[in-house]
Amino acid sequence: MSAVGRRMGRLEDRRLLRGLGHFVDDVNRVGQLWMRVFRSPHAHARITSVQTDEALALPGVEAVLTGEDIAWARPIPVRTRTKHQLDNFLQPVLARDRVRYVGEPIAVVLAEDPYLAEDAVELIRVEYEELPVVLDARSAIEADDSRSLDGFESEAATLSMGYGDVEEAFRSAAHVVEIEVKIGRHSGVPLETRGLVADYDAGSDHLTIWGATKVPHFNRRVLSQMLGMPLNRISMKKSDAGGGFGVRGEFYPEDFLVPYLARETGRPVKWIEDRAENLVAANHSREQVHRISAAFDEEHRLLGLHDEVWQDNGAYIRTHGVIVPDLTLAMLPGPYRVPAYEGVAHVALTNKTPCGTYRGPGRYESTFAREHLLDVAAARLGIDRLELRRINLLETSELPHTRPLSTLGTDVVLDAGDYEGLLDKALDRSGFDGWEKEARELRAEGRLVGTGVGYFLEKSGTGPYEEAIVEVDPTGSVRVITGGASLGQGIETVLAQIAADQLSVPPEEIEVVHTETDLLPDGVGSWASRSTVVGGSAVMLAAKATAEKALRVATTMLEAATEDLRLESARVRVDGSPDKSVSLGEIAAACEPHSGLAEGEESGLGARRTFSVDHMTYPYGVHLAQVEVDPETGGVEIRRYFVAYEVGRAVNPTLVEGQLVGGAAQGLGGALLEEFRYDDSGQPLAATFIDYMEPTAAEVPRVETLICEDAPSPDNPLGLKGAGEGGTVGCGAAVVSAVEDALGMPGSIKALPVSPSKIRALLRESDRAGSTAAEAASFSS
Amino acid sequence: MKPAAFEYRRATAVEDAVDQLTELGDEAKLLAGGQSLVPMMNFRLVRPSALVDVAGIPDLQYLEPHDGRGLKIGALTPHRWVEEMEDPELLEGFSVLKRAARWVGHYPIRTLGTFGGSIAHGDPSAEWCLLAALLDAEVVAVGSGGERVIPASDFFHGFFMTALEPDEMIVEVRFPQPAPNAALQEFARRAGDYAIVAAAVTLDMEDGKCRSARVVLGGVADVPLRVPEAERVLEGADVGREAFEEAGREAAKVVDPPSDVQGTSEYRRDLSAVMVRRALEEAAGDVG
C-alpha cells in the first residue's frame, strides 16, 4: 500500500509525546549570557536621552547596547518581492531618536541570568517627549496625518489591481449592493514564544544559531548581509517549534541582535521572548476596513466587484512588505465569475505593533468581506444565499481560469476545480438542510439560532522552488533533508511518506531533517501552505532519482538488466529470481569510491533535487456554521461547524484534518474573541492572555471536516494542494453569516470580532427601534 | 516576566507565619496557592521583599460544620475541595458554594488556589468574595496582636484592598447562617475567566412570597456590591419572574460599572439585570 494517502500519526510525536523534543529554550551553551530588550512604553515619542550606566553597574550585567551603538546597522529588509518603494518605512533594529509603537526595542541588556537581565532593563533611563498618536488607518489617510508621524507618510503604499470595465458594470447594473466591514486586529499567537541562541566561535569565525524557523535560509542571508559575514560561516540548526502561523520565524530585530552580540562579546547569547513581549512585539495582522460593492444584473449574475481597503499596518513595514493587502486584493473575487473588478488598498502606518502575515493572510479578510457582501445582497435581492452563490460560482468547464491579476510575483490562474460540486458535497455531508430546519424550528420557539456559509478560494504552493536531498547510508538508513522548516505542522511525517513510496521503505524508518543550513544550504521555507506541495515535490524528485540510481548500480551488482529489476521492501530484486537481491544499504556501500561497483557514478547513494513551479495552486472549500445567540448576554455559542476542503491529494488525511480543525480554532478566535485593542494614547489593552482572548478547548466547538480529492493540481507530480490555511480562512464569514441569520438582521454586523457587548448593543438598538415602531403603530391605529 | 528578587521563607505554623511577617516588615507577603500573587509578581506589578510560604502549614484545609448550623472553611482549603464538597449536612445549607466553585478559574487553578487566598486577594468579582459578602461571612485573622474576627461587610475596601493588616494571616472563613436558597450566576466570554458581571443572591421565601432577599454584584464596582434597591423590590413580592425581572432592572439602574475591553458600561448594566434575574430564578429553585 502506498504511504502517500495513508492516515498515520505524526512521526514527530514519537519524541514530542515522550518529552524528548528539543525546543530553542532547551538549548543552553556553556557561559551563555541572557539578552533582555528594553521596549518603548510610549506609542509615539521623541527619545531625548538614553542612560545606561546604572544598568551597566549592576553586578552580573555584561553589556548594554543602544541604537546609537549600532547606528550603522541597516533597517530590517523586506523578504518578499515587491514593486513598491518601502525603504522609508522599515523598522530599525533599535530605535534611536523616535519610537513609533509600544513595545519597540530601544536597547538591550546582556546579563548572567534572565532575572538579572530584567532587573537591569529597569535601570535604563530613557527620556521622552511624547508626540500625538495615529491610531486609525482610514482617518489618518483621509486627514493626511503625515505631520504627526513626522517624516513618515501615513500612506506607505497604495495598491490597486483589477480588470474589465468596472464603471460600466456598475452603471448598467440592475442592483448594486455596498457594505462596509472591519476585520479586527489579531494574530497567530504560538504557545511557544520566539527565542534564539547564538554561539560564535572566534577561532573559525563561525556563528551557530538555534531557534530559526519558517525561513531559516532567508534569515541566514539577511544576517550575512547585516553582519558582513560570509553565508557559509553561519549555521542555522534545527529545533522543534511550538507553532508559527506565519508570525514566528520572520526576521525581527532580535534576530539580528542575538547573533551580533554573540559575535561582539565572544560569549553565547540566549534570548527567550516572554508572553508580555510576544503580544506587543511579534507581528499583528488582519486589521482592515473594506468598503466593498457588487453590481448584479437582473438574473443576479455578478457584473462587477469593487473594493476599497484601508489596512492598518502598524508602525513599520516588516519583512512581509505589502503582501497582506496584495493578497487581499488578488484573492478578493474568490471562486466567482467576476467580469470586472477593481480593488484598491491603502496601507496606512499607525502607532501600533507592525503587522505581517497570519495563517490565511488576505484571504481571511477578503473572504469575510466578499461573503458578507453576498449574504447582504441575497437578503436585499430576496434570493436564497446559496442560490446566489451557485449562480456566480465558476463552472468546471471554465477552469483553468486566468484572472488578469498577479500576486506573489505570479499570475492568478485558477487551476482544476469543481466549486459547485464541493458545495453540494458539503451541504449533503453536513446535513445542512437539517441544520437550517432545526434553526427555523428553534427560532419559532423564540430562540436565536441561525446558520451560515462562507465559501472560500485558497492559494497555496507558492514557488519559486524548493530543495531536497535524499541520502541512503551503507546501513540502509534513509535521510531526507528539506529546505522547508518544521513549525509543528507534521512536515517530517508527510515528507517521509512521500519519500517512502519512491524508495519502498516504511515512512517510520525515514529521518527528515529541516533547518540545517550546513546540510542543505538553500531553501525557501515553510509558509503559504507550500512545504508539502513544493517541498514535497522536491523530496519526491530527489527520492525518485535516488531509487533510479539504486537500480542503475544494482544492475552491475546483480548482473541483471534494468527491466528485470524492481525496488521492493528496501531491496532491489530480480524478477523471477527470488534469491537474487541487494538491499539499499548494500547499494549505498557499493556507491562508495573504490568499490568498483559504481563506475561513472558520483559517490554515495542519494540525490539533491530542486522542484520549481511558476504558478500557485488554488484549493477551495466552504465553512458551514450553526450558532445560537443568547439575546440576554449577547453570547454566541457555535452549535455545529463543518469545513469541506479540496486538497487535490491528501498525503496524510489525519494531518489535513488536524490542519483544518486547528485552523478553525484560530479563525473562530478571530471571529469571536481575539482582538488587539488600544486605548486613545496607543497603549495596548490586550497585553496578557486575560485580555487577548485565545479560544480555549472549552470555546472551540467540535469541527467536522470533509476532505475532497476531486481536483488534483496539474502543477505538481502528486497533484497536491496546500492544506495549512483553509481551516482558518472561512471562519469570519461563516460565523457572521450564522449570527446575522440567528438575529434576523442581515448586514447588521459591521466588524469582527463579534463580541457579546456588540451583539447586545445591536439588540438594544433594535428593541428601541421596535418599540418606537410599535408606538408609532399604536398611534396610527 | 521574571519577578524581582525576593527572599523566600517557609512557615510551619500560623504563629510562625505571623512572627516572620512581623520580623520581615510591611513589604513581605504570604504565599498560599500562588495563583494570583505569582502572576502579579511575574509582571512586576507587586514586588514583595519576602514571601512567607504558608502552603505547608498543617490543619488549615477543611470544610466543617460551625456552631450548629454554620460552615467554616480553613484558609488553605483549595477551591477544588469546595467543588467536591459531599457532606449532605453541609450541602443542605451551603450548596451554593459548591455550585459556584466551577466558575473559579480552571481546574489546575482550583487545585492550587486557596479559599483564604481568594478572600485575602479581594478581587471584586471573585466568587468567594461575592459569597462572603452575600452570606455575612466572618473572616478570622491572626496577627501579632492576636486573633480577630472581621465581618465581610467591613472586610472589602476596594480593588485588592481589604481590612487585613500587613502582619495578619487569614486562618478561617466562617459562614454562620445556612442559605438554602442562594445562587450565583455569572457571564464571561471564556470558561475560567473572571466574570464580566456576576450576581449572587439569597431568597427567604414563605408561601410564594419573598420575605427578604440579598443581592450582591461583582464586576461592576471595586468591591462586591450589595444592591439594597433590588432587595427592596423583592421584599414582600410574589416569588416569580415578574419580581425577579423588576429586581434585575432596579439593579441595572443603580450600578455604574466601568467600560473596558470586555464590554461597555451599558453592556455591564444589561448583564447585571440578567444575572440578577437568573440567580434569583436559580435560588427560587426554578433552575437546577
Ligand SMILES: Cc1cc2nc3c(=O)[nH]c(=O)nc-3n(C[C@H](O)[C@H](O)[C@H](O)COP(=O)(O)OP(=O)(O)OC[C@H]3O[C@@H](n4cnc5c(N)ncnc54)[C@H](O)[C@@H]3O)c2cc1C
Ligand atoms: C487564569 C486564572 C483565572 C482565574 N480565574 C478566577 C476566577 O474566575 N474567580 C476567582 O475567584 N479567582 C480566579 N483566579 C484566582 C484564583 O482563584 C486564586 O487562587 C485566588 O485568587 C488566590 O488564592 P491563592 O491561594 O492562589 O493566593 P495567592 O496567590 O498565594 O495569594 C494571593 C494574595 O493573598 C494573600 N494571601 C494568601 N493567603 C492568605 C492568607 N491565608 N492570609 C492572608 N493573606 C493571604 C497573598 O499574600 C497575596 O497577596 C484565577 C487565577 C488565574 C491564574
